Amino acid sequence: MTADPTREPDTDPAAELYAEPGAPRWPMLFGPLIAAAGLLVELAIGDRPHTLMWIITGVGLLWLNAVWVYARRRFLRVRVTGTHLTQGQEHLKIADIAAVSDGAPKPGTRVLGGGLTVPRRYEAVPLTLTDGSHVVAWAGDAGALREALAQARKQRVRNSRRE
DSSP: OOOOTTSOOOOOGGGEEEEEOSSOSGGGGHHHHHHHHHHHHHHHTTOOOOHHHHHHHHHHHHHHHHHHHHHHHHHSOEEEESSEEEETTEEEEGGGEEEEOSSOOOTTOEETTSOSSOOTTOEEEEEEETTSOEEEEEESSHHHHHHHHHHHHHHHHHHHHHO
């Protein structure tokens, strides 16, 4: 009943019931925009522009922001499909989820995604697995995550009845 962290399940986006990417990509524009503004200010005040310095600054800030965005998109993504719950790099089969709780998780419960605690600005969603163990899922919108998990569990039950 453990998650399979080695492969990405269900790559069909139509199968997504809930998704949080972890971070948008637009913050990567800060560096180039700051560098362009600095270059334009130097041109506007009549100074000789330090073009190479502004290019290095823009590329450096772009790189730093890209690392930040990549890390957040890798470790803070939340995704629910008809078959899997993905939290960061951890994948849990919907079939392994026995119940979704509304209450607060018990202290010391394992957090999905590999962290020690639920990430800041995310809400905890306690889960009971079919083997009787408890884990904590998390999302920016816990209510929407609960609904998506309930919908995925209903789909799984319907599909198992057809078989």
